[in-house]
Amino acid sequence: MAVPKKRTPSSKKGMRRSHHGRKSMGLSLCPSCKSPALSHKACPTCGTYRGRTVIAVTKKAEKMEEKRKDKARKTGA
Numbered sequence: 375m376a377v378p379k380k381r382t383p384s385s386k387k388g389m390r391r392s393h394h395g396r397k398s399m400g401l402s403l404c405p406s407c408k409s410p411a412l413s414h415k416a417c418p419t420c421g422t423y424r425g426r427t428v429i430a431v432t433k434k435a436e437k438m439e440e441k442r443k444d445k446a447r448k449t450g451a
Contacts, residue, residue: 401413407419
């Protein structure tokens with residue numbers, strides 16, 4: 375089994391890990407609602423992509439609200 379002869383200094387370790395950081399997301403403005411959205415993805419606010427509605431956001435919001443109410447009923451709040 376290969377074992378290093380000497381301990382790797384912390385600065386050398388840091389230099390090696392300098393490229394491991396997270397990259398910022400590529401946000402752009404939605405042309406229809408002007409809210410920030412990921413590039414090449416449907417807008418989470420209005421549900422449009424390239425000028426067409428591809429996600430029914432109102433149905434999605436209603437579904438999430440229903441789930442939240444069910445969860446509140448189960449916990450007794």
